[in-house]
Amino acid sequence: MKLLDEPAFWAEASEAGRANVGRYDWSKWAEEVQFICEDICHPTPLTEAPVMLASDIDNTLTGCAPSAALFKAWIARDRPVFAVATGRSLPEARRVLREWNLPSPGVFITSVGTEVYLPDAEGRLCLDERFAQKLDAGWDRAWVERALKEFGFNWQARVEQRRWKLSGFGDMRIARRLERHLARRGAAAQIVASHGRLIDVLPLAAGKGPAVCAAARRLGMPMDRVVVAGDSGNDFDMLQAVEDGPGRGILVGNAMDGLRERLSGRRLYHARAAHAAGVLEGLETFGFALNAMEPPVKMVAQ
CATH class of the missing domain: 3.90.1070.10 (Hypothetical Protein Ta0175; Chain: A, domain 2)
Structure with a gap:
């Protein structure tokens, strides 16, 4: 009814439709699904890594294509345990990562830290039933x-x-x-x-913070080698969890929801650079992503 009654709203919706209709073209849709299926069928097994990075996706890893490309190059070079901790569902998380040409994580923490997907012995993602039982107990x-x-x-x-x-x-x-x-x-x-x-x-037991800790324990990753990164309110609990250790946290330069004022722990790094460049800046400061950005690139990012 609003579309019919308000010509300006109709015009805005029509313009948005014309701009985005290409996303639903079958050939493009099929290509994206094929790439996602290839990631699922040929997963990269987790190996012993120097660090586990658990990062939000939207506006933390996304938002700047050049720094997203640098982040992807760092993942390929240093091969950390890469986890995403997102408010999105698993299918939506996969779609956005693919849209931004970001690497496929080994661990997915989705739906605001209520679902944890870990690789099984063959590298296939499975819901962590132990964490699920913990949430069910009081929900x-x-x-x-x-x-x-x-x-x-x-x-x-x-x-x-x-x-x-x-x-x-x-x-x-x-x-x-x-x-x-x-x-x-x-x-x-x-x-x-x-x-x-x-x-x-x-549930009271849910959240990105508890989910990251649960995933690290299941993978045998010590918390002093875990780094989290985020930008908004639903990242607060996982960033707060590392304020005083034993993990580390990165607040990217474009952070919102008053997080800079609410968080100030000694193991929390406030990056100057935004988006994925801010994540790399923090990782480099912690000694986990040395030379991930050349000095001129870092200066531009900051």
Whole structure:
């Protein structure tokens, strides 16, 4: 009805449709799916690595094509344990990584740290059932969902609703009101607000921080060799977890949601460079990505 009633909105939607229709051309879609399937069928096995990097995707690794290319080159050269920790689902994470020509991770932490996918003995990704059981233990999804409906939650699309994640729209003010409402209703859940417009409701045991720690333990990676990187509110808990050790954290130069003011630990690096260049800057500072950027490139990035 809004499209029919508001000509300006109709024009805006039409322009967006014309600009993006190419993404849904079958030949392009088939090519992208083929690349993703090749990654799944021929996974790169995890080997002993000097560092495990767990990074957010959107606006942390994406946002700057040249620095994304430098990041990809570093992964190929130094072969770290590369994990992504994202708010996106597994299929969406794969799609965005492919869109930005970023390497396929060995570990996927998806849906705001509620799903952990680790490689099995043959390198195939499988849901970490131990972490899943931990989340199930204190999560009454039906009760939380009823409480959200009572609140008048502004839901995101159904595809964004997951087993351990209920997602909607709203700013920090709404998130605080929702937090109080769930407490009054006795719903055991945590609220994660990010990007000034997204709200995720998760089990108390969930989050990118606990998920990264669980993945590191399963892979036998000591926490003092784990580095996390992020830019927004749903990265807060994993960055906060390394403020005083034993891991390390990188806050990229384009960070938002007031993270620079909220985080200041001695093992947390505040990069000047934005996006993937900021991640490389932090890794280089920690001694894990030496010479990943030539001095002139680093100067431009900063």
